Amino acid sequence: MMRHLISAADLTRDEAVLILDTAEEMARVADRPIKKLPTLRGRTICNLFFEDSTRTRISFEAAEKRLSADVINFAAKGSSVSKGESLKDTAQTLEAMGVDAVVIRHSASGAPYRLATSGWIDAPVINAGDGTHQHPTQALLDAFTMRRRLVGRDAGLGQDLAGKRITLVGDVLHSRVARSNVDLLHTLGAEVTLVAPPTLVPVGVETWPCEVSYDLDNVLPKSDAVMMLRVQRERMNAAFFPTEREYSRRYGLDGERMAKMPEHAIVMHPGPMVRGMEITAEVADSDRCTVVEQVTNGVSIRMAVLYLLLGGNEAAAAHPSPTTTLERGATRRPSATEESK
Amino acid sequence: MDAQHQHSQDTQETPGTPGTPGTQGSPDARPVLEAPDIARVLTRIAHEIVERAKGADDVVLLGIPTRGVYLARRLADKLAEITGRKIPVGSLDITMYRDDLRMKPARAIGRTEIPADGIDGRLVILVDDVLFSGRTIRAALDALGDIGRPRAVQLAVLVDRGHRELPIRADYVGKNLPTSLRETVKVQLAEEDGRDTVLLGSKSASA
Numbered sequence: 252m253m254r255h256l257i258s259a260a261d262l263t264r265d266e267a268v269l270i271l272d273t274a275e276e277m278a279r280v281a282d283r284p285i286k287k288l289p290t291l292r293g294r295t296i297c298n299l300f301f302e303d304s305t306r307t308r309i310s311f312e313a314a315e316k317r318l319s320a321d322v323i324n325f326a327a328k329g330s331s332v333s334k335g336e337s338l339k340d341t342a343q344t345l346e347a348m349g350v351d352a353v354v355i356r357h358s359a360s361g362a363p364y365r366l367a368t369s370g371w372i373d374a375p376v377i378n379a380g381d382g383t384h385q386h387p388t389q390a391l392l393d394a395f396t397m398r399r400r401l402v403g404r405d406a407g408l409g410q411d412l413a414g415k416r417i418t419l420v421g422d423v424l425h426s427r428v429a430r431s432n433v434d435l436l437h438t439l440g441a442e443v444t445l446v447a448p449p450t451l452v453p454v455g456v457e458t459w460p461c462e463v464s465y466d467l468d469n470v471l472p473k474s475d476a477v478m479m480l481r482v483q484r485e486r487m488n489a490a491f492f493p494t495e496r497e498y499s500r501r502y503g504l505d506g507e508r509m510a511k512m513p514e515h516a517i518v519m520h521p522g523p524m525v526r527g528m529e530i531t532a533e534v535a536d537s538d539r540c541t542v543v544e545q546v547t548n549g550v551s552i553r554m555a556v557l558y559l560l561l562g563g564n565e566a567a568a569a570h571p572s573p574t575t576t577l578e579r580g581a582t583r584r585p586s587a588t589e590e591s592k
Numbered sequence: 593m594d595a596q597h598q599h600s601q602d603t604q605e606t607p608g609t610p611g612t613p614g615t616q617g618s619p620d621a622r623p624v625l626e627a628p629d630i631a632r633v634l635t636r637i638a639h640e641i642v643e644r645a646k647g648a649d650d651v652v653l654l655g656i657p658t659r660g661v662y663l664a665r666r667l668a669d670k671l672a673e674i675t676g677r678k679i680p681v682g683s684l685d686i687t688m689y690r691d692d693l694r695m696k697p698a699r700a701i702g703r704t705e706i707p708a709d710g711i712d713g714r715l716v717i718l719v720d721d722v723l724f725s726g727r728t729i730r731a732a733l734d735a736l737g738d739i740g741r742p743r744a745v746q747l748a749v750l751v752d753r754g755h756r757e758l759p760i761r762a763d764y765v766g767k768n769l770p771t772s773l774r775e776t777v778k779v780q781l782a783e784e785d786g787r788d789t790v791l792l793g794s795k796s797a798s799a
Contacts, residue, residue, distance in 0.1 A: 273700070279704060283738060287738070294694075558688070562693050562697075
């Protein structure tokens with residue numbers, strides 16, 4: 252495991268599978284009468300949200316609280332950021348307060364990377380979405396949901412998504428979810444196809460490890476999972492398609508289209524859904540749609556990431572020499588000899 | 593109190609090299625229990641459980657991963673032979689309850705599987721391979737508290753090597769093995785390591 256989680260592309264196959272397996276154990280905590288673990292007791296985590304996001308923030312907060320961490324929520328709105336304070340000053344304030352980890356969401360792509368590498372703050376940084384760049388925990392929770400549905404809960408342990416065919420549909424251009432998913436799903440061995448109007452396909456997509464198609468109906472019959480992306484009107488500064496109706500007709504998922512998918516295939520959506528445009532109510536409410544499951548799984552994934560990044564943090568600080576990726580990461584259980592039984 | 597915990601653990605761990613791979617190759621490691629001894633010891637513990645629990649009616653065995661789980665399953669088989677009833681067996685991972693989490697690299701989490709009927713009102717017997725500082729068992733007691741409320745909790749271990757740091761004692765002990773802190777105790781079980789044996793080695797030899 253690395254020290255920060257900035258991009259889904261930074262994860263190796265083994266690291267990603269370790270996170271998914273850890274999340275599977277974390278998910279069991281939700282079934283217990285007491286949904287809390289003492290694991291991060293005494294650690295302070297700051298949720299630094301420069302961009303609004305209720306869903307992601309609540310998910311991180313739930314994960315942090317289930318691990319007994321102390322949580323500081325910071326919203327840029329109404330803070331000194333709106334008075335002109337820089338990211339650097341905010342980071343140094345948090346460092347001075349002794350924060351143990353920072354979860355950051357920012358509208359500027361690269362802000363979490365800057366925070367992690369600038370030396371302003373020593374704590375692990377977790378990217379909760381930056382601009383149109385990355386949203387690694389979203390990609391992880393999507394992969395977790397796919398593994399559970401397509402491979403199986405228990406059978407899935409230690410497994411990746413080799414050979415699974417995943418289709419991402421919609422506004423790829425503005426979607427950090429699409430970027431993170433392409434990176435992670437490729438690492439996990441899945442075959443990814445992007446389907447979007449030509450105007451919503453980013454420049455340079457040919458270098459991405461995926462296929463691109465403009466015809467949804469052709470791709471559907473050979474998809475194990477279809478992920479609908481939200482059309483991000485707030486990021487659109489030009490006309491990318493003629494009308495909502497036309498978009499919906501060509502790239503929206505309705506019951507008729509869903510019937511073309513294989514029996515076992517699932518429909519995913521990172522939320523929030525725009526019903527009637529990307530997805531009809533009939534599809535959104537069907538058993539094959541995993542939107543609600545994805546929200547539940549998000550908490551388990553974030554618990555796993557927080558545990559793996561923070562679980563052994565001080566050890567690494569105490570033995571500064573080998574700060575290689577694996578040294579900080581989860582190790583297999585030591586044998587009885589070196590463990591304090 | 594937290595600081596005290598950490599301090600005592602530090603002193604306990606000084607002779608070792610935390611986080612290094614196992615000392616399987618320790619050249620002077622000698623077996624103190626072989627496969628037939630382990631089988632005999634488990635049979636004896638099973639009989640002791642039946643005797644003390646007066647028939648093992650409400651017994652639930654929870655093994656602590658990794659090797660405690662295999663021992664728990666073997667004990668359950670032996671108990672079934674003796675009592676003619678199926679004894680519920682599960683596993684209890686204590687990783688997230690450890691008090692030394694922040695002192696070592698994050699470790700992979702094991703499996704927690706509680707039998708379907710739960711542990712409320714039952715006699716839970718925790719099963720582990722080696723009893724040493726007692727910290728694992730303390731963590732297991734914390735973990736149990738989050739899962740339910742057993743009628744009573746007992747502890748069965750294959751080897752008790754001493755050096756307790758907490759007021760914890762086993763109810764069923766396979767073998768008491770007085771050791772020095774410079775020695776290592778390694779339990780190998782067929783399910784995980786391909787053979788059944790308990791090895792006593794020295795840390796200096798493996799360093």
